[in-house]
Amino acid sequence: MESIDIKALNEKIQQNSAFLDLLNLEISKSIVGQKYMIERLMIALLSQGHILLEGVPGLAKTLAIKSLSDAIDTKFSRVQFTPDLLPADILGTMIYNQAKSNFEVKKGPIFSNFVLADEINRAPAKVQSALLQAMQERHITLGDSTYKLEEPFLVMATMNPIEQEGTYNLPEAQVDRFMLKVKISYPEFEDERTIMRQNVSGHNPNIKPVISAQTILQARDTVREVYMDEKIEKYILDIVFATREPVKYKIDNLKHLISYGGSPRASISLAMASKAYAFIKRRGYVIPEDVRAVAHDVLRHRIGITYEAEAENITQENIIDTILNRVEVP
């Protein structure tokens, strides 16, 4: 087994994670009261994942990713998903140049570091598919050429939980490609007062790039090095397996409530997100608290609930809570 010097790793993480303070400071100039969302964005960014945000309009989702992009000195693009959107509107297309008598590549908005897919469930399945395939494979084929997407590449998709008319629900297999599904709630009273004052005064803070994309790529490598003990690995697998076979974990009451459990991608995402969370907390090793901290965001879109569960008003959140309270912590 590979020997790991935790002390040296801790020191390395202390050094490589110093940019997080700078980043948080810069983003907090424009974003108030959404610490949880920013932290989850950082987790997705550091663990090479994508994030699906669910929240009512006006919670600064767009501003958050725009601010993050500005602070990291990267390219940002936003796509508003509508029913008439076509895959080419996102990926790009080949356009005939009359002067040169040849086809030229017109790259779509996906060729950015940070892509905001606003209201992803408003576009039909073929558009969702095109985006999700690009998210997974990280390259696009236009004509005869394949173009690798520039790293860091982060897609933040949003979904409005209120209006469901005229929407196309994301299929389970495609939702699974998002590492995290984060539910955003309203800001606290005092935070909202600050937001209100900031906007009324007309003062628009100018977000400056404080770190480079290279820093993020370097941090990603360090995140992969974060030590995860066998006991933590077992704990992660126990949680994911409990979503599939609750009876095996003596959680019989969940058997009729779960239609399908987390996929192996859930285990991978939970491990990666735990490592990223440990990194954010400036630790070179993962502890059970890290796993529990990200478990809801990793699992909530990966657990299917039955009609019985819906009838009893039991949500994925309740199921995850039960599992976390019943699976033994190492």
Place this chain on the structure above:
Amino acid sequence: MKEKTKNIISNFEIKCLSIVKFISLFTAYCILFTNYSFSQTATATVKEKEYLIGDWIPVDLFVSASSNNKVAFPNLKDSISETIEVANFTPIDTVKKGGENQYHQLVNLIVFDTGQIQLPQFQFLVNNNGTVDSITSEAILVHVAGVKIDTSKDIIPIKEPLKIPYTFKEILPFAIVFIVFAIFVGLLVWFIIKRKKKPVPIDEKYLLAPHVWAFKELEKLEKEKVWQQNIKEYYSRLTDVARTYIELRYKLPAMEQTTEELMQSMHKGIVKQAFKKELNEVLTLSDFVKFAKAQPDFIENENSMKIVKNFITKTKQLEEEKKPINN
């Protein structure tokens, strides 16, 4: 005289010649037309001429034909006409008699009409070396009488079906199913009783007082000298004992909580802050060993054991002090 004699001879000769001629022709006829020497006959007969409506009318179909011929009987269906139905019929019985075959078939007909009823003619086909002839029986006239109803009496209800006692053959399948079912139920009951009798092993920790069990486990841990061999296992077992003790003593889900969550659960009302602080140090150190490859020295290892023992002793005393007040 001579002429007279001549004439007599010639007359006699003529008679003889005509007899010989007849015999020769008859012999030739017999030799040449042997096949047609037997007549083909078909009859349909009934024994009686009077029947009641719904009665079976047994009609005997008879065909006599040369043994060289093939005979086809009529293809009988369920009914012959609207009022005449075929109840059943026997297979064709063939009897060889000399050079001919005699065929018999008994057909039971039922007539649902009254009066003079003409039973139909039956047509038979005879195949004589490729030549097919048909022969037909004669129609039969029978009288079918209806049931006389005594209108002077009241209409009585339809009689119940006759109750026929069950035979052993009829009962046998049910008896077998019942016996198999009884055996299955018996086995099931036997299995359940046997299973119930089997003592379910109860974990020792639920039988002993929490502190007794905890001290027993800690003693085992010390005796096995675990920390000298595997420090990770030592701290895992040490914290497991402490957590299980808390779970048993305070009914907190300590095994399913992280160190931080456990400390929050053990608020002031439950455990004195002084006891909690020391235990927190051990659990945190244990987390370092388990998840961050920390290697504490032997003083820390022994000190951790002391802290856990101390925590159990003090909380046990505290709980015992509480008991009389509660009672």
